[in-house]
């Protein structure tokens with residue numbers, strides 16, 4: 035398995051995966067065309083990166099087998115940027131084979147290489163599988179020394 039950062043020439047593929055992800059979870063989704071434009075901009079932005087997992091040893095495997103989207107921003111919370119894992123997705127038929135773990139490990143390696151000091155991930159409370167996955171790798175939503183969960187508030191502006 036290879037996990038690599040991909041450039042904006044892969045924006046259409048990333049957009050297709052994003053639509054698959056949104057559709058699987060019955061989330062409203064922008065069109066592939068809209069997402070392709072957004073991905074192209076993000077992939078060209080030095081404050082973001084997209085990873086693809088690929089399996090060249092299995093010609094029958096979908097390509098890519100999964101992807102991750104990360105954005106980085108300045109912060110006063112820590113030295114270096116704060117990274118947000120915006121998306122992490124493995125194609126349904128290849129889950130539970132370590133691809134998500136490989137993508138997350140590469141994300142953390144890349145964020146560290148860029149000087150990042152902290153990572154955030156938003157997860158739906160009902161998504162027990164994803165929460166177990168992230169907690170296994172050291173992510174938490176109850177800060178040490180407290181007994182209440184951190185919550186994410188959103189307001190759409192467009």
Ligand SMILES: CC(C)(COP(=O)(O)OP(=O)(O)OC[C@H]1O[C@@H](n2cnc3c(N)ncnc32)[C@H](O)[C@@H]1OP(=O)(O)O)[C@@H](O)C(=O)NCCC(=O)NCCS
Nearest residue numbers: 122123124129130131132133134135136156157164166167
């Ligand atoms: C969350 C997600 C990215 C994890 O990817 P994945 O490739 O399935 O993850 P892994 O295979 O590395 O680990 C998942 C499970 O497989 C197990 N596993 C890890 N490596 C394994 C291997 N080589 N063989 C078999 N099982 C393995 C892990 O122990 C884990 O077990 P768990 O069910 O107890 O949690 C994936 O399930 C997914 O795309 N889900 C839908 C989208 C989603 O929820 N994304 C997160 C939104 S915030």
